Amino acid sequence: MDKGHFLIDVNSEEILNLKEKINILEVKIKEIETKLFPFEQELRNAIADLLIEERELTILYKEQKKAKKVKRLEQKRKGKNYKESTGIVPVSKKxxxxxxxxxxxxxxxxxxxxxxxxxxxxxxxxxxxxxxxxxxxxxxxxxxxxxxxxxxxxxxxxxxxxxxxxxxxxxxxxxxxxxxxxxxxxxxxxxxxLADLLDSYTYKVLTTYQNPMSFVEELKAYYDDRIFKLRKRTRTKK
Missing domain, CATH: 1.20.120 (Four Helix Bundle (Hemerythrin (Met), subunit A))
Structure with a gap:
């Protein structure tokens, strides 16, 4: 064997055991993801319109909050005791x-x-x-x-x-x-x-509900309520 090359020692029992454990974990994760991800996609498809509206209202709400902040700052600038910030921001150094x-x-x-x-x-x-x-x-x-x-x-x-x-x-x-x-x-x-997948709410729904797709009604109720509140905050009518 050339001095510039070496042979891989794959016979270490400890390393082989660790690799086997990794392989077992990867197989378990793959099995769960294969079932869970399509189910989650079905749920998203079932409430797609609500998801889009909730996202649009959330963006609008953030934009309105930002605009109000700018307006309040402009009002403060008009005050007699207002002092403009120097604009110097402390920079954290590594x-x-x-x-x-x-x-x-x-x-x-x-x-x-x-x-x-x-x-x-x-x-x-x-x-x-x-x-x-x-x-x-x-x-x-x-x-x-x-x-x-x-x-x-x-x-x-x-x-x-x-x-x-x-x-x-x-x-x-x-x-x-x-x-x-x-x-x-x-x-x-x-x-x-693996623990995060097993603890995810959608996985619990998938494995405990007699009819997992009935969870769609719970999701609709949640997003209907959230959209209602966002409309009030943004004064948006349907």
Whole structure:
């Protein structure tokens, strides 16, 4: 074997157990979403007109509130004791720690992206698909995740848990933390997603109502009441 390459160790019992747990969670989530999402779409279709009107009135209400605020400010300006604001707004500056964390997160992102970029596997279809999935996750964590999440995924990649073979600088191995951290974080994320789905009101309706679509009448009553109140606030007639 070339010194510049390494073999992925996929025999770690701990890692295999964590991956199996992730797979089970993903299957459960998919099963629920496959049933829940079409049901929610049916509900939206059944009250589409009410949803549109409620949205339009909500926007109108916000615009009217904004206009009233501007009008009150104009009236204050006409007062004798009114003093114009200097317009200086305190700007919150990132702390040195936050800057350092952002810099480190960017470094880890670039380092990982350099090694797993899909273009490196243009002649290996299976490897390129894996690379696409990994880079997609990398970008997601870089844009929305924390430094800890990036460190965990970086360790996951260079700890040999992606079932990919690529050139590897031995110094990167020394810099990685526990290569199970990302898997543990992923399990926590999936468990929360599953719990949120199970706790959602529409899922409870779907699984407990004898006729789930009867929930449409409850939704209509709710939106009729909300629209009535919004019309009063905006003085809008039907």
């Amino acid at each position: 702390t040195e720690v936050e800057k350092a964390n952002l810099k480190e997160k960017k470094r880890l992102y670039k380092e990982a992206m350099l090694y797993v970029h899909p273009d490196k596997y243009s002649m290996q279809e299976n490897e390129q698909q894996k690379a696409l999935e990994i880079t997609k996750k990398l970008i997601e964590i870089y844009q929305n995740g924390s430094l800890e999440e990036m460190q965990a995924f970086h360790a996951h990649i260079f700890g040999g848990n992606t079932t990919m073979s690529f050139e590897k600088d031995s110094s990167l191995v020394k810099k990685t933390t526990s290569n199970t951290a990302y898997l543990l974080n992923e399990i926590e994320r999936l468990e929360k997603k």
